Amino acid sequence: MRLAELSERxxxxxxxxxxxxxxxxxxxxxRVSATQAEYGEDHLRRLRLVRALIQIGGVPVAAAREVIxxxxxxxxxxxLRLGAATRALPCPEEPxxxxxxxxxxxxxxxxxxxxxGWSSGPGLDMLNPAHRRLIDSVAALxxxxxxxxxxxxxxxxxxxxxxxxxxxxxxxxxPTPTGQIEAAVALTVLYEPVLLSLRRMAHxxxxxxxx
Amino acid sequence: MRLAELSERxxxxxxxxxxxxxxxxxxxxxRVSATQAEYGEDHLRRLRLVRALIQIGGVPVAAAREVIxxxxxxxxxxxLRLGAATRALPCPEEPxxxxxxxxxxxxxxxxxxxxxGWSSGPGLDMLNPAHRRLIDSVAALxxxxxxxxxxxxxxxxxxxxxxxxxxxxxxxxxPTPTGQIEAAVALTVLYEPVLLSLRRMAHxxxxxxxx
DNA sequence: TCCCTTGAATAGTGGCACTATCCAAGCATG
DNA sequence: CATGCTTGGATAGTGCCACTATTCAAGGGA
Numbered sequence: 447m448r449l450a451e452l453s454e455r456x457x458x459x460x461x462x463x464x465x466x467x468x469x470x471x472x473x474x475x476x477r478v479s480a481t482q483a484e485y486g487e488d489h490l491r492r493l494r495l496v497r498a499l500i501q502i503g504g505v506p507v508a509a510a511r512e513v514i515x516x517x518x519x520x521x522x523x524x525x526l527r528l529g530a531a532t533r534a535l536p537c538p539e540e541p542x543x544x545x546x547x548x549x550x551x552x553x554x555x556x557x558x559x560x561x562x563g564w565s566s567g568p569g570l571d572m573l574n575p576a577h578r579r580l581i582d583s584v585a586a587l588x589x590x591x592x593x594x595x596x597x598x599x600x601x602x603x604x605x606x607x608x609x610x611x612x613x614x615x616x617x618x619x620x621p622t623p624t625g626q627i628e629a630a631v632a633l634t635v636l637y638e639p640v641l642l643s644l645r646r647m648a649h650x651x652x653x654x655x656x657x
Numbered sequence: 658m659r660l661a662e663l664s665e666r667x668x669x670x671x672x673x674x675x676x677x678x679x680x681x682x683x684x685x686x687x688r689v690s691a692t693q694a695e696y697g698e699d700h701l702r703r704l705r706l707v708r709a710l711i712q713i714g715g716v717p718v719a720a721a722r723e724v725i726x727x728x729x730x731x732x733x734x735x736x737l738r739l740g741a742a743t744r745a746l747p748c749p750e751e752p753x754x755x756x757x758x759x760x761x762x763x764x765x766x767x768x769x770x771x772x773x774g775w776s777s778g779p780g781l782d783m784l785n786p787a788h789r790r791l792i793d794s795v796a797a798l799x800x801x802x803x804x805x806x807x808x809x810x811x812x813x814x815x816x817x818x819x820x821x822x823x824x825x826x827x828x829x830x831x832p833t834p835t836g837q838i839e840a841a842v843a844l845t846v847l848y849e850p851v852l853l854s855l856r857r858m859a860h861x862x863x864x865x866x867x868x
Numbered sequence: 869t870c871c872c873t874t875g876a877a878t879a880g881t882g883g884c885a886c887t888a889t890c891c892a893a894g895c896a897t898g
Numbered sequence: 899c900a901t902g903c904t905t906g907g908a909t910a911g912t913g914c915c916a917c918t919a920t921t922c923a924a925g926g927g928a
Contacts, residue, residue, distance in 0.1 A: 448906095462886065481906055565865070616803070691923095717915080
């Protein structure tokens with residue numbers, strides 16, 4: 447199909463598609479003449495994924511490019527690609543304040559990981575952006591005077607384990623390796639708003655029940 | 658204390674504090690002369706809250722103002738203020754595409770709420786931005802071909818209920834009504850990154866276990 | 869006295885995600 | 899074949915957002 451049709455079927459303007467092509471989020475189409483290119487169903491599928499990551503998941507364009515690149519890096523094996531793709535996902539990172547609260551938070555988190563039985567290799571922690579973000583968030587809560595020690599975090603950690611099991615079950619439903627990578631990325635990102643929305647709705651529900 | 662001290666103790670630049678003052682995120686200090694103002698501990702506390710909402714929680718400045726305004730609206734009673742404050746929190750809203758997927762998603766969500774026993778008053782749904790976001794996210798997942806029906810959503814909803822119970826327990830620990838409102842806002846927003854980080858880390862852990 | 873700080877007002881910056889404009893090369897139609 | 903529209907590529911511009919820098923006059927401290 448032509449650019450115009452790709453645009454129409456995806457609901458993304460041609461200008462934006464061109465932008466994504468420039469940014470490397472989308473493979474260029476098969477050139478059919480000096481001034482025209484042909485796109486296929488896989489382009490459409492990819493475009494929909496990119497669009498969902500950016501619009502629903504709030505993933506920045508640059509990060510989406512990294513994810514896409516990692517997902518189709520043929521030089522890695524399946525598991526490494528999966529890890530690379532998910533690690534490329536953004537954890538909106540703040541410039542770490544050198545606060546005593548951060549050190550306390552780091553210890554709380556370390557203790558939490560131990561209680562959860564998570565194998566936190568000493569180098570792996572710091573490489574994982576999620577780990578940094580967790581520490582920063584806990585530190586912010588502590589700075590405001592809210593309890594956020596290991597005991598408080600533990601139930602959240604246990605719930606996270608349940609979530610991960612459910613999520614990976616869905617990933618393993620995918621038949622092809624590429625499909626699994628894509629599913630891992632899409633489900634990781636797109637279930638985040640689902641989860642947060644449900645939590646907020648549950649807050650409202652529970653608050654109404656209590657008052 | 659003076660502006661400079663407020664800045665030093667909070668770690669926020671004077672320029673940014675002035676910006677927050679202009680934007681109404683912070684009450685002006687008690688004027689002590691034509692060119693100087695005095696700030697108290699409550700200013701510091703408020704500033705830290707605002708900062709955490711914006712930096713850690715990713716709340717836009719405008720939304721933070723709404724939240725603050727609702728939290729201290731004396732004309733509402735405790736429960737209404739709590740609702741108003743949390744409802745002012747942003748759910749990064751997308752321009753709703755008029756897709757058949759959205760209609761399907763809406764039905765899935767409706768069925769989910771019923772199974773969870775949530776009292777979704779017919780008007781309340783649409784007012785709640787979280788509800789819209791949930792539908793949009795489910796629609797995006799469906800558009801990509803991932804299963805996201807009521808059966809798949811139910812475990813997430815049940816987990817959300819557990820989260821809400823834990824969260825509201827923490828809110829109720831606060832002795833004063835104002836403290837409860839503040840806690841509700843802070844915990845709603847600041848536990849989101851905690852939860853998402855833990856989920857991603859659990860993904861990595863569970864993936865390592867399986868492969 | 870002199871200079872530094874303070875607070876207010878205003879304008880400017882940088883990043884991001886597009887979006888608008890231009891251009892030359894086709895293709896399609898009469 | 900002429901003509902006008904569409905296509906893809908390149909470049910520059912837009913709008914928003916969260917700050918940030920500048921300028922100014924009035925205080926206050928050594």
